[in-house]
Amino acid sequence: MANLGGTFDASQVEPSKPQENLPPGEYRVQIIHSEMRVTKAGTGQYLWLEMDILDGVHTGRKVYDRLNLINPNQQAVEISQRALSAICHALGRMQVQDSEDLHFQPLMVKVAVSKSGYNEIKGYKPVGNATPPRAQAAPPVQQPYQQPPAQPGAQPPPPTASGDGPWRRMGQ
Structure with missing residues (x-):
C-alpha cells in the first residue's frame, strides 16, 4: 500500500492508451540505455538494449533487444554475438568494453512483428545503407549472370556476398 500524498482525481487526467506495435520496416534509432541482466532461468546473462526511434511518425517510440551473451545454449550466444x-x-x-560506448549514435534497425504479436529486431546496419521505412519494393527479378566481354587490362569485378544485403543479424 502506498499513500499518494493526496487524492488523485482521474477525471482530470487523460488516460493513457495502449500502444500498438510498430509496423514492420526499417527505423533510424539510437541506443539510449543498456545493461546486463540475469536470464529468467538464472543460468546466463543478456545485454538488454533500449533504443529510441529518431525520426518519422514514430519519433520517440522505443524498441528493445536482448542479446544472450552468456548462456548455456551456445547457438543463442553465437546469434547474439553476431547481432552485437x-x-x-x-x-x-x-x-x-562497455555497452555505453554504443549509446547515442544513429543506426538502422529492421523491425518485424513476431508470431506472438510483439515487435522484434531482425537486424542492424549503418544509417548510410537505409531505405525509407515501410518501403515495400518488389524483389528484383533474378537474371542469369552473363560474363561481359573481357576488356584489355580490365580487372574482374569484386565478388559479392549473398544473403540479406547489408543486414548483419542472421539466425533468428
Missing part, C-alpha cells in the same frame, strides 16, 4: 557485431559494424566501433 552488427551493431558495432553499424556504428564503426570494432572493439568495445
